[in-house]
Amino acid sequence: DAGVIQSPRHEVTEMGQEVTLRCKPISGHNSLFWYRQTMMRGLELLIYFNNNVPIDDSGMPEDRFSAKMPNASFSTLKIQPSEPRDSAVYFCASSLRVTAFETGELFFGEGSRLTVL
């Protein structure tokens, strides 16, 4: 298996522009997670999906952030409009959840490094 695939690996954009990050989870996994990593806050869970349905989006910073999972093999995280404070590495992870009480082992992608000027 190719693992979790994220794109783009690097993005540099200007404040106010729309940013779309993409993720392809591992085939057969039923849970998908978006994390953000910064120096100040470490790894923060933004949102997660189970069977393509958003379960918890309490970590999404504000309305400028949105995430979708139209099918089991694709998810997007969109920031519109972007701001300099959104600069971070955004990770997507997937897992096979077998019970409601455990996420299962999370497999992370390589991350998308976003710089907003």
Place this chain on the structure above:
Amino acid sequence: GESVGLHLPTLSVQEGDNSIINCAYSNSASDYFIWYKQESGKGPQFIIDIRSNMDKRQGQRVTVLLNKTVKHLSLQIAATQPGDSAVYFCAENILFSGGYNKLIFGAGTRLAVHP
């Protein structure tokens, strides 16, 4: 391609020595804990996990100890190698409303292995 910034606690060890990385967790109801390793420019990678009904679990060269009384977790790496240099995160499994759970990561510790 650094994974985290400059403010992490750093543990420096000599190659061949044993390393102990500590983590304090916050939720006494957490029932499952995982250690992840993150190398520069990469995503976190699973190392070992432990459930709350255990106090010790061993893997290959790694051991995790859990002390629920003081909400403390540690990762021991035997015979540390240069390839072990990375940032190590503990994560706790927290239940929330609706019966689902999520993994919350600690701040991380940087392990630097010197020849």
